Amino acid sequence: MTDQVAAKQLMDPASRDKEKRKKARKNFWTAMLFMLPAIAIIxxxxxxxxxxxxxxxxxxxxxxGDTISFAGLSNYLYLWESSTFRTSMKATFLFALYTVPTTILVSLFLAVITNEKVRGIPFFRVAFSSTLGVSVAAGATIWLILLHPSVGVFNNLLAGIGFDRIGWLTSSTWALISVSITTIWMNLGFNFIILLGGLQNISEELYESARVDGAGYWTQLFKITIPLLSPTLFFVSVVTIINSFQSFGQVDILTGGGPNNSTNLIVYSIYREAFESGFFGTASAQAMILFALVLILTIIQFKFVEKKVHYQ
Known part of the structure; x- marks a missing residue:
């Protein structure tokens, strides 16, 4: 082994570079061989x-699924002029606006209060994270019963205190809000667990030092907790925004895109266009617009929002 090392040291720079390139190529192809099954599946x-x-x-x-004729940009131009597609896009952005900030804020609030060392807090941690184990179909069905116009719990409570019943799923005004509430509830478990894990990774010594310096609870929250939790918050925000643009199951079960397309989110619109109407061309155009939209939003977050993240 010593002789081999000495021989390499005596090699001229050009020979050493050639040897390094040869070794790098060998390592590359070895790595590709191990990655081939994953690459094939993906x-x-x-x-x-x-x-x-x-x-x-x-x-x-x-x-x-057979191509009939080349349409060029006709499918995209059709969507540009379609009032149904514009309504779908508007509903999608409103849905994201309703669900993303609310889900993150509520999850953060629950994570902060359950991060306290209080007797019995493990029960609440399990309760708040329990929605992670509920499927979309089961969760939407639960809320379908709760929001039922005649026998639903919410309307019975409203009637009991003297208010008029609300068409939670039958009113164009309330349907999107109802689907958003259902989505927020279903996403709480995942976000809560991720944020709680981030909170528990913050060193207790920082809080002890802050308390010695006279910092109160709110000062510690905004000067220590939030900045050090920013990488986790950034991850949660990216994932939550992407999920909001991919919501399908709860829309299908609760409203079927109605009433008057008020909950016809873009993913559900793609499904209806392709598998109900049989227009795979325009459905594919919608899918590509959705892909581009999510990609742009993700790039914007990494470009601008990540600058506010404190990794240390």
Missing amino acids: GFFLFYPMFKTLYFSFFVVNSR
Whole structure:
């Protein structure tokens, strides 16, 4: 081994560089060999459907998935002029506006209060994270019963205190709010666990030093907790925004996109356009617009919001 090391040291720089490149190529192909199964699976289930959708968006496609004729940008121009698509986009942005900030703030509040060392707090941690174990179908069904116009718990409570019943799922004004409340409840468990984990990673010594210096609870919260939790908050915000643009199950079960397309979010609009109307071309165009929208929002967050994140 010593002779080999001495021989390498005696090699001229050009030979050493050649040897390094040879070793790097060998390591690269070895790594690719180990990654090949994962690349194949990701390529087949992610990249192939994505490129197929992009391809379909430029064609007229029948209900069997066969391309009939080249349409160019006609599918995109059709969506630009479609009032239904504009309503869908408006509903999607309103839904994201209702759900994303509320979910993060409520989850943060629950995580902060359950991070306290109080007797019996493990019970509340389990309770607040329990929605993570509830499927979308089960959660939406629970809220479908709670929001029922005649036998629902909420309307019975309103009637009991003298208020008029509300068409939670049948009114264009309340339907999107009702779906948003359901979504917030279903997303609380995941965000709560992530934020609580972030809080528990903050060193207790920082709080002890702050208390010695006379810092109160609110000073510690805004000067220590929030800044040190910012990487976790950033991750939660990115994931929550992406999930808000991909919501489908609760819309399908609660409202079916109605009434008057007030809850026809873009993912549900894609489903209806493709599998109910059979227009795969325009559905693919909607899917590509959704992809571009989510990509742009994610890039904006990494470009501007991440600058406010404190990693140390």
